[in-house]
Amino acid sequence: MNGASTMKPRSSRPRVICHMMASIDGRIVTGDWPLSSEGRRQYEQVHGTYESNAWICGRVTMEQHFASGTRTDAEVAREHDGAAREDFVAPGEHRSFAIALDPRGKLVWESGEVAGDHMVVVLTDRVSEEYLAMLRARGVSFLLAGRDEVDLPLALEKIGARLGIRTLMLEGGGGINGSFLRAGLVDEVSLLVAPVVDGTVGRASIFDVAEKGVTPQRLRLEEVERRADDMLWLRYRVEAVGAARKE
16 A cells, blocks of 8 residues: 555553452541441552552642642742753653642652652643752653643553653542543442441542543443452442443
8 A cells, every 4th residue: 555554543542440449338538437447458458459660649639649849939939931842751761650640849859769659740831940950850750731720531542651650549629530431431330338437427438530521431340359348349440421221
């Protein structure tokens, strides 16, 4: 056949597994739940079955549990308005990755390692050069995706192409989980249902989407497993939006 090929290039996007633990009423803040130590260990044990070398959370979750602090409002307000910059992958051999979605570069990182994983920050193009220089100096990798908000499809392409990640564990709060789901970027939901009724009004849930007119997403059950401490592990495949149910 003469002429250029019409085949689309293969996507570098990793498979995305949204892996969460929730009460039977969908809450995800687990600190005060009456669970045994063995029950709490189920989350990491199930995580390990996926053999993924990367996990991603949003800014709020990272600020609460992993970041060293936050920048001041004045520092965050200093934005870049010049030429595009390059992504930065810190030198060295990185076997596993912790990825933070932090559009405006609010979080402070003291080093390029978090919980034994290499730290990678996904930012928007408007983040100041001063902040990028600080990340480079501390060995923190960063990927730039989008101007005003993070372009999630672009970010995933870069995560696959720049870091070589093929399976990504999405383990954020409801906000980032909802954003990925709404964008059609979640391939599987791995849900550990704890034998707990939370009932706290306003507490974060598995998927939180602030926008109106959100289309409910159909899932297909792949596997059910009872685990320690009456935990129930549910695996769902995410179907295409609007897919009809087969009876």
